[in-house]
Amino acid sequence: MKSLQPVRDYLRWWRDPRATLLGGVLAGAEENSRKREQAALHFIDEAKSLPISPEPAQNWAVLQLMLGAAPDVVMREFTLGTGKLPAMLLFTDNMAKRTEVTAMLDSMMVRLRDEQFPTGAEPLEQYLKERSITGADVTPVKNLSDVTTKLLTGDVVLMAKGLQVAFRMPATGFEHRTPEEPAAEPVVRGPKEGFVETGAVNIALVRRRLHDPRLRVESFTIGKRSNTPVTMVYLAGVAWPEMVDEVRRRLKRINIDGVIESGYIEELIEDAPGSPFPLVKSTERPDVVAGELLEGRVAIITDGTPHALVVPTTFTSGMQASEDYYQKWPMASFTRMLRYLFLVVALLGPASFIAVTTYHQEMLPTQLLLSIMSAREGVPFPAMVEALMMEIAFEALREAGVRLPKPVGQAVSIVGALVIGEAAVQAGLVSPILVIVVAVTGIASFVIPMFPLALALRLLRFPMIILAGSFGFYGITLGLIAISIHLASLRSFGVPYMAPTMPATPTDFKDLFIRVPWWALVNRPKFMPVMNRKRQEPERNKPAPPDEQ
Amino acid sequence: MSRHIQMSGGLFACMMCIFSYTAAILLLPSALFKLAGQSAWVAVVLGAAAGGLIGLFAVYVALRNPRMSAAQSARYLMGKWLGGAVGLLYAGFFIWIYALSLRQIVDFVQIMLLPGTPNWVIAALMAIVVLYGVWEGIEVTARVAFQALVAITVAVLALPMLVYPEIRATQVEPFLWRGMPAVYDATWLVVPWFGESMIALTFVQYLKNRRLAYRWFLVGLGMATFLLTLLVALGTLVFGPDLPGRFVFPVYMVIQQISVARFIERIEVVLIMVWLSGMFIKLSMCQYASAEAISHAFGLGTHRWPAVVMAVVGVLITEMFKGTLDAFHLTTSPVYVLTTIAIEVGIPLVLLIASLLRSASQRKESPHA
Numbered sequence: 017m018k019s020l021q022p023v024r025d026y027l028r029w030w031r032d033p034r035a036t037l038l039g040g041v042l043a044g045a046e047e048n049s050r051k052r053e054q055a056a057l058h059f060i061d062e063a064k065s066l067p068i069s070p071e072p073a074q075n076w077a078v079l080q081l082m083l084g085a086a087p088d089v090v091m092r093e094f095t096l097g098t099g100k101l102p103a104m105l106l107f108t109d110n111m112a113k114r115t116e117v118t119a120m121l122d123s124m125m126v127r128l129r130d131e132q133f134p135t136g137a138e139p140l141e142q143y144l145k146e147r148s149i150t151g152a153d154v155t156p157v158k159n160l161s162d163v164t165t166k167l168l169t170g171d172v173v174l175m176a177k178g179l180q181v182a183f184r185m186p187a188t189g190f191e192h193r194t195p196e197e198p199a200a201e202p203v204v205r206g207p208k209e210g211f212v213e214t215g216a217v218n219i220a221l222v223r224r225r226l227h228d229p230r231l232r233v234e235s236f237t238i239g240k241r242s243n244t245p246v247t248m249v250y251l252a253g254v255a256w257p258e259m260v261d262e263v264r265r266r267l268k269r270i271n272i273d274g275v276i277e278s279g280y281i282e283e284l285i286e287d288a289p290g291s292p293f294p295l296v297k298s299t300e301r302p303d304v305v306a307g308e309l310l311e312g313r314v315a316i317i318t319d320g321t322p323h324a325l326v327v328p329t330t331f332t333s334g335m336q337a338s339e340d341y342y343q344k345w346p347m348a349s350f351t352r353m354l355r356y357l358f359l360v361v362a363l364l365g366p367a368s369f370i371a372v373t374t375y376h377q378e379m380l381p382t383q384l385l386l387s388i389m390s391a392r393e394g395v396p397f398p399a400m401v402e403a404l405m406m407e408i409a410f411e412a413l414r415e416a417g418v419r420l421p422k423p424v425g426q427a428v429s430i431v432g433a434l435v436i437g438e439a440a441v442q443a444g445l446v447s448p449i450l451v452i453v454v455a456v457t458g459i460a461s462f463v464i465p466m467f468p469l470a471l472a473l474r475l476l477r478f479p480m481i482i483l484a485g486s487f488g489f490y491g492i493t494l495g496l497i498a499i500s501i502h503l504a505s506l507r508s509f510g511v512p513y514m515a516p517t518m519p520a521t522p523t524d525f526k527d528l529f530i531r532v533p534w535w536a537l538v539n540r541p542k543f544m545p546v547m548n549r550k551r552q553e554p555e556r557n558k559p560a561p562p563d564e565q
Numbered sequence: 566m567s568r569h570i571q572m573s574g575g576l577f578a579c580m581m582c583i584f585s586y587t588a589a590i591l592l593l594p595s596a597l598f599k600l601a602g603q604s605a606w607v608a609v610v611l612g613a614a615a616g617g618l619i620g621l622f623a624v625y626v627a628l629r630n631p632r633m634s635a636a637q638s639a640r641y642l643m644g645k646w647l648g649g650a651v652g653l654l655y656a657g658f659f660i661w662i663y664a665l666s667l668r669q670i671v672d673f674v675q676i677m678l679l680p681g682t683p684n685w686v687i688a689a690l691m692a693i694v695v696l697y698g699v700w701e702g703i704e705v706t707a708r709v710a711f712q713a714l715v716a717i718t719v720a721v722l723a724l725p726m727l728v729y730p731e732i733r734a735t736q737v738e739p740f741l742w743r744g745m746p747a748v749y750d751a752t753w754l755v756v757p758w759f760g761e762s763m764i765a766l767t768f769v770q771y772l773k774n775r776r777l778a779y780r781w782f783l784v785g786l787g788m789a790t791f792l793l794t795l796l797v798a799l800g801t802l803v804f805g806p807d808l809p810g811r812f813v814f815p816v817y818m819v820i821q822q823i824s825v826a827r828f829i830e831r832i833e834v835v836l837i838m839v840w841l842s843g844m845f846i847k848l849s850m851c852q853y854a855s856a857e858a859i860s861h862a863f864g865l866g867t868h869r870w871p872a873v874v875m876a877v878v879g880v881l882i883t884e885m886f887k888g889t890l891d892a893f894h895l896t897t898s899p900v901y902v903l904t905t906i907a908i909e910v911g912i913p914l915v916l917l918i919a920s921l922l923r924s925a926s927q928r929k930e931s932p933h934a
Contacts, residue, residue, distance in 0.1 A: 375678065378831040487682070487690070490674050493838045494694050497709070497845050501694075504708040505701040518708035519573060 022077035063161035072104040072175040094125050097133035102177040111170035113189025137181045157182045198300035203339045210300045215319035225306035242274035245319040254312045256545035263314045278318040292475050294468035295508040297329035304338045312546035328509035334466030349530035358460035362473045365457035366403040367484035375488030392447040400485025406454040515543035572771040574781035576707040579714045581785030586793040587843030588666045589758045596897045598810035601751035602743050603801040606794045612755020613790035619909050620762030624782050626913040627769035629920050635766035636861035642919035652862030656855040663851035664882035688883050692876045695848045699872045706849045713842040720839045721792045727823045736805035760909035767854040
């Protein structure tokens with residue numbers, strides 16, 4: 017095991033009461049790996065107060081102890097300029113871009129080797145800013161905690177003998193996916209670009225759509241261990257400042273060890289965590305984020321995931337697809353109304369079938385009733401049990417289709433849909449009419465553009481089936497009232513979730529069940545608190561025949 | 566409790582509209598047809614006007630005491646004991662209306678939709694959903710009321726078109742064929758139903774713009790009168806002047822006549838769903854008013870736990886009725902009508918007198934104020 021003598025030297029140099037305590041935990045750490053691990057944890061806990069020693073080798077020893085001698089954290093020793101000032105360049109392999117690191121080393125070891133490097137911290141910083149290739153991005157770092165964080169996020173750190181400060185130079189450039197069409201939000205007309213796992217790229221994708229100096233990008237680091245870069249994006253002058261403050265407050269309040277995906281943040285900032293409905297919108301599309309920002313909303317981009325969050329959101333926002341705004345408005349309105357129709361089918365399809373066939377047969381014309389009854393003849397289960405079985409099987413098939421590798425997933429879908437379905441009907445376990453009902457309901461749930469909203473409806477379908485099987489349409493009515501109460505009680509960052517219908521703001525009905533032409537969408541939604549209500553000058557935008565212009 | 570609640574005038578109007586006519590749709594028309602024949606609709610208009618006056622009086626009294634409910638102002642004006650007693654009377658009256666309305670639902674659902682299901686199951690299920698709504702607060706109920714009113718209005722306005730083939734203009738008698746006395750008799754029955762709008766004593770305090778309270782109250786009551794009048798008139802147009810008086814639920818019988826292209830028939834269950842959503846609003850308002858009154862009468866900090874108690878009491882009272890006919894005879898008896906009107910006028914009147922006396926004594930104490 018590596019000697020810890022340089023660490024002891026560091027502590028001796030520090031001359032702080034905490035140095036004595038840390039010295040104590042080093043006892044026996046040289047021989048015992050478990051003790052060394054314990055000592056490393058103590059050093060990490062105290063890292064914010066560990067200053068940078070003027071002896072780079074001591075700093076490197078402490079860093080190695082804290083990082084557990086990580087092989088991907090690389091150190092290069094060299095001397096700077098004609099004064100032969102000993103220096104050290106640290107970076108994490110594959111997190112820092114290799115070409116950037118090479119260029120830095122080349123700049124300091126070759127290009128500037130005949131130059132006289134200044135020795136003080138501030139002159140050296142100024143010199144690096146002026147002469148080195150990284151330019152103005154050189155920033156001083158004053159403790160070992162910051163050094164560690166910068167190293168692990170892909171930056172390069174320079175330490176020189178005699179300086180109680182290190183210099184961080186950005187070189188983040190790990191491999192990332194190129195933007196491609198999001199699989200979960202495809203469009204026929206519209207941009208085919210989606211977010212990737214790199215936060216910086218995602219911000220650039222939004223900026224590409226909003227070339228506005230008022231676009232504000234504010235960064236946070238969330239996760240005590242993951243130190244995940246999270247960015248809040250909004251349009252100053254449009255977004256309501258109190259809402260921006262509220263988003264900022266909720267992000268700062270998060271105290272968790274790691275944020276691996278934006279779902280963590282979503283659950284930690286939403287208003288009603290117990291609700292099945294999505295109170296924070298997640299999207300992989302930069303054009304959707306840009307559109308939402310223009311309506312005064314705030315976006316949260318999390319590094320490491322292509323899913324950006326948008327707040328506040330509403331139920332109706334989940335029924336709007338980005339394509340609604342790219343297609344001509346009559347078609348967009350038609351498809352939107354179709355979605356609302358299928359929303360009802362997705363929630364109430366099987367429940368209504370059960371209620372009608374079990375309690376209210378009089379609603380059906382005689383011929384249709386006879387067909388249904390003859391199809392159900394011989395089925396040994398009540399309609400409710402039959403529907404529950406089918407729905408659970410459908411959900412299992414859907415889940416299997418998502419989880420399994422693509423070729424196998426297709427096979428499972430075919431086996432599930434054709435073989436099992438057909439065999440179940442042949443065996444008389446389920447009626448063919450219910451297979452149709454479940455299939456139509458399944459398709460209906462895929463019509464809803466926001467996936468988490470469709471999931472919520474799929475979940476609520478089960479209690480509705482049970483209510484319908486137990487109390488017919490009376491049960492369905494009570495279920496619907498309960499859902500309405502729940503929806504009416506929800507808020508997303510202060511905005512009523514059911515806006516603009518509950519409470520009703522008729523001026524916003526222009527973009528609800530239908531989407532009026534762009535020139536008629538003069539204002540931003542009234543239910544959204546915004547700084548600037550006006551979206552456009554209608555008199556300039558409304559198309560008119562040439563002789564009227 | 567009431568500090569953070571705010572309601573727009575439109576939502577207030579929605580609530581008052583649904584509250585005033587949803588329960589009346591089922592039980593009231595039969596008695597009106599029996600007494601006034603085809604002039605039942607005139608009785609609705611006159612009765613609604615008289616009942617509306619009681620409601621307007623309640624709005625006036627509510628506006629005299631800023632941001633206070635009936636029980637709160639009673640306690641403030643009359644002291645702990647006397648004020649508490651008025652508050653309890655107010656709570657008791659609305660829990661009674663709650664029980665009566667719940668009984669209507671139970672009987673109707675049991676007869677028409679779920680024969681064989683025990684009364685208490687139907688009552689308890691509705692009571693639980695209502696309790697959930699009241700628990701979430703009156704703002705939530707008001708928002709659901711808007712949704713329900715849209716559905717109810719669409720259903721009622723579509724009804725004449727859906728039963729158009731059954732309408733026989735030739736069976737209509739001349740206007741006021743049975744004379745005004747018959748209409749007056751029927752009008753008395755309508756007054757207590759619309760007089761229940763004195764529940765405004767609870768809800769006016771939540772209005773964002775209290776200066777428009779009268780306007781929105783009249784909008785709500787006007788809509789309720791129009792919808793009920795339309796349904797009652799439709800009963801005559803479909804069944805003539807005499808037959809509807811022999812039905813227990815004439816409006817339901819009208820709905821049963823729906824037949825579109827001989828394919829869409831017997832869809833009354835869908836319209837019952839719409840009616841149930843309206844009844845939910847009425848029950849929620851009654852329960853909220855009574856729970857809030859109890860909470861203020863006893864100086865409690867929340868309406869939620871009193872609402873649970875009120876729900877249990879309401880369901881127990883519901884179980885005491887012997888059935889729809891029992892409720893029907895009760896609500897059409899002169900004693901019941903007069904007692905109800907007396908309570909509906911009496912509570913705001915007592916509050917007004919107490920308020921006037923207090924103002925007078927304050928003026929006496931500080932003549933320069």
